[in-house]
Amino acid sequence: MCSDRAMGERAVPDSADSISRFPLTFWEVTIAVSVVLIYVLGLLGVYLTMPASDYSFLKLPHSLEDLQVLRDHLEDYTSDYTLQVLVGYCVVYIFMQTFMIPGTVFMSLLAGALFGVFKGVALVVFTATAGASSCYFLSKLIGRPLVFSLWPDKLSFFQSQVAKRRERLLNYMLFLRVTPTLPNTFINVASPIVDVPYHIFFLATFIGLIPAAYVTVRAGIALGELRSIGDLYDFQAMATLFLIGIVSVTPTLMSKNKP
Template sequence: MAAPRNVTATRDEEKGEDDDSPSAKKPKLERFPLNTWEFAAAVAVFFVFSTGLFCIYLTMPPAAYTSLKIPRTLSDLRLLKEDLSMYASNNPAQFILGYCSTYIFMQTFMIPGTIFMSLLAGALFGVVRGILLVVFNATAGASSCFFLSKLIGRPLVTWLWPEKLRFFQAEIAKRRDKLLNYMLFLRITPTLPNLFINLASPIVDVPFHVFFLATLVGLVPAAYITVRAGLALGDLKSIKDLYDFKTLSVLFLIGFVSIVPTLLKRKRVYE
């Protein structure tokens, strides 16, 4: 009787090894990608940033605390703008410090809502100062996210976007000689999400100076569009209205101009 049981067990093991069903792969996919050290490092960095942000908020008057809320809808943003207008006018330095700290914190830890912060900059500070604030904060936050990903990001990005990461790595490898132009194209156009670019760039060995310059310059067109929309916040009906067909066409046209040197060089090589 022992022999049949062994044969059955062997067949069950072989079946288990060859089982490619989603249920068989599910435990592997659901495994958290960060080990204990990486998770502890992420928590420590988050704690340091949170402590700094909390200390900045303590400098604000108690009356302003009730108005503090990360906007999630245009209605929230309009209310926040009305509540903070007076404080921003009376305490510009304190407000800008709190605004910049919040924006960079959100960008570093991939917290949704930075587009509302960009709209708020336009509504409160106008076009020129609004663009300067948005580009500075977006670049600083993206750079901070870059170094955080360099520290612990590889297993997380590989876990979340394996196919997209392989595609990005192959594209970067093909464009090493004109990498700045390619990164500018990605920043200007919505070809890849900025969140993915921030996290994946250090993993595929994009040099930081290239990443920084492409971010600083490439985010200007989108910042201009968002800040200008913030001036007419009352007329804005949906976030989707920011990027209609005309706006996307302009962004892709600017992005195409940024990669013209790469295309011309490739043409000369083939000739």
């Protein structure tokens, strides 16, 4: 394990160097572009294998109005072409998670509207975990300079917390996943950089996303009653998530208080 001093030095890049050059090298950019092309080809393949129809309504939802239009068009289509919709949904969700594209909350709502609570939660947890894992490995390859340039303060904080909680890291990662302490996007990108092992990352992601996925998917069933995204996380929902998070991190707190 690196010393605190070494970790601190790694967490704070030389300011002159970070300003004077682009964060990514030529080969890192090449890798990133290659991964993007692979996902784009996957999306294109899904689109070309769909039955002939008018797909002018297909677009990434950025508002509840967009989502309601998408739901209205896909409801009948899903019953006739369930497999195509499932594959397309998975590819789009994983693509968005991998490249930190905003809007996955709308995709989670859509899962509830199209597939119901239990199937919707299973679908969201699977795709969110797969997308987070894809982001983890992409960041492991090329993410270090980007994270240093975008979130230097958050990275230093995350790095110090991981170092202090190495023995109970799963509990701490569960706490972060369940509660909105740090953005999920940041956790996905920063975890390999601060040496969070993948098996810990995977378990914390898979288990920790279930409560929030349940809240969002359940709200998707009554999509027409939502007025804003803020309605998803009322006081009761937030209190429940924090309670689950506190329970998950309790073993870590108890181990710190032992003499």
